[in-house]
Amino acid sequence: MRISVEINGRAYDGEVEPRTLLSDFIRHEAGLTGTKVGCEQGVCGACTVQLDGEPVRSCLMLAIQASGRSLTTVEGLAPDGELHPLQRAFREEHALQCGFCTPGFLMSIEAFLRTNPDAGDEELRDALAGNLCRCTGYLGIIEATRRAAREMGGSNG
Amino acid sequence: MKPAPFDYRAPGSLDEALGLLGDESVVLAGGQSLVPLLNLRLARPELVVDINGLAELDYIRADDGPLRIGAMTRQVTLERSELVRERCPLLSAAVRLVGHPQIRARGTVGGSVAHADPAAELPVVLTALGARFHLRSPAGERALDASELFLGPLATAREPDELLVEIEVPEQPEGTGHGFAEHARTHGDFATAGAAAVVGPGGAGIALLGAGPVPARAEAAERALAGGAAPAEAAALAAESIEDDHRRALCTELARRAIGEALA
Numbered sequence: 001m002r003i004s005v006e007i008n009g010r011a012y013d014g015e016v017e018p019r020t021l022l023s024d025f026i027r028h029e030a031g032l033t034g035t036k037v038g039c040e041q042g043v044c045g046a047c048t049v050q051l052d053g054e055p056v057r058s059c060l061m062l063a064i065q066a067s068g069r070s071l072t073t074v075e076g077l078a079p080d081g082e083l084h085p086l087q088r089a090f091r092e093e094h095a096l097q098c099g100f101c102t103p104g105f106l107m108s109i110e111a112f113l114r115t116n117p118d119a120g121d122e123e124l125r126d127a128l129a130g131n132l133c134r135c136t137g138y139l140g141i142i143e144a145t146r147r148a149a150r151e152m153g154g155s156n157g
Numbered sequence: 158m159k160p161a162p163f164d165y166r167a168p169g170s171l172d173e174a175l176g177l178l179g180d181e182s183v184v185l186a187g188g189q190s191l192v193p194l195l196n197l198r199l200a201r202p203e204l205v206v207d208i209n210g211l212a213e214l215d216y217i218r219a220d221d222g223p224l225r226i227g228a229m230t231r232q233v234t235l236e237r238s239e240l241v242r243e244r245c246p247l248l249s250a251a252v253r254l255v256g257h258p259q260i261r262a263r264g265t266v267g268g269s270v271a272h273a274d275p276a277a278e279l280p281v282v283l284t285a286l287g288a289r290f291h292l293r294s295p296a297g298e299r300a301l302d303a304s305e306l307f308l309g310p311l312a313t314a315r316e317p318d319e320l321l322v323e324i325e326v327p328e329q330p331e332g333t334g335h336g337f338a339e340h341a342r343t344h345g346d347f348a349t350a351g352a353a354a355v356v357g358p359g360g361a362g363i364a365l366l367g368a369g370p371v372p373a374r375a376e377a378a379e380r381a382l383a384g385g386a387a388p389a390e391a392a393a394l395a396a397e398s399i400e401d402d403h404r405r406a407l408c409t410e411l412a413r414r415a416i417g418e419a420l421a
Binding site: 001017018019021024040041042045048051054055056057059060061062064065108111112125126127129130 | 158159160161162163164165167185188189192193195196197205207209233256257258259260262263343344
């Protein structure tokens with residue numbers, strides 16, 4: 001089937017089977033390997049991307065369902081090589097070790113901070129609950145999120 | 158894993174969708190339960206009918222009294238709806254406990270009902286609210302209540318050629334209180350137990366999550382509560398038929414909290 005999708009502002013056209021997952025299209029057809037694939041059953045959050053600005057699991061969508069829509073992947077956070085404030089905060093606060101879960105966290109948190117710039121701690125922890133990290137223990141991720149929220153102009157933290 | 162091959166259709170209208178449904182098809186709504194089953198190859202349908210293009214099933218309105226929720230309404234839309242918060246705060250509170258934001262951005266109200274997972278929040282809450290479920294087929298429309306729709310774990314009375322099109326939540330009389338409580342090992346996980354309570358001048362609606370194969374009204378508890386029983390007494394009645402000691406204790410306590418919240 002014919003697919004035409006915008007990823008990080010660039011148009012990608014191609015042919016996909018109906019069963020092709022969006023996560024596989026992003027990695028294998030569009031060549032954007034920043035998006036990671038973990039469990040392929042919607043549990044780990046590693047494949048989180050934004051569909052028209054909302055965070056979604058790309059392993060739980062068929063690629064064809066994204067046709068005509070606009071996607072943002074982790075590559076879209078730093079289009080000119082300049083790190084997004086959230087990415088900088090992750091580095092400063094040691095919010096990653098192996099980094100496999102990081103793109104998913106970034107895409108979830110960026111969407112959350114955009115709609116909840118002044119969120120309290122509990123909301124923030126809720127917002128992170130859909131992404132699993134097996135290295136850091138989350139505290140660094142929470143600190144990084146607070147720091148990014150401050151830098152991005154919210155009063156969080 | 159990856160899905161086995163299937164044919165795919167994305168109808169542009171309800172009539173077109175109804176013409177495609179049958180024994181070999183599955184309906185793809187938000188996909189948050191179906192796609193994992195496809196990925197794991199636990200489901201191997203011949204035909205996937207994707208109803209995401211049916212904008213006509215994406216609405217929340219209350220023009221004629223009851224709250225009417227189109228089956229393709231995303232869970233996030235329900236969560237953010239002022240109308241729902243005003244008319245049915247129980248739904249607003251419970252939907253926040255469904256999965257995670259990434260799940261609710263895609264997951265639909267109709268999908269959650271039609272999937273009929275006994276550990277899911279929305280079917281239990283809708284059962285306590287006395288919701289009616291509207292099914293459409295090429296032959297016409299029928300409306301079922303929860304006791305008629307939910308037949309077992311992941312099983313409903315929906316026929317293969319039928320589509321769940323609307324969830325109708327009756328108007329709640331002035332002075333109705335709501336409560337919902339659940340226990341999940343980690344936030345966003347499927348709950349191991351839960352309880353929804355709706356207590357108003359016209360009577361009470363109580364339904365438990367994780368207490369049996371389907372969300373069911375706890376009628377003895379509802380009658381006791383209407384007759385002036387204390388929350389703890391009604392809660393014990395609601396959970397009394399659960400055999401497992403731990404689960405019964407959990408459901409009793411959660412029902413007590415939900416009823417207490419509804420009466421507060």
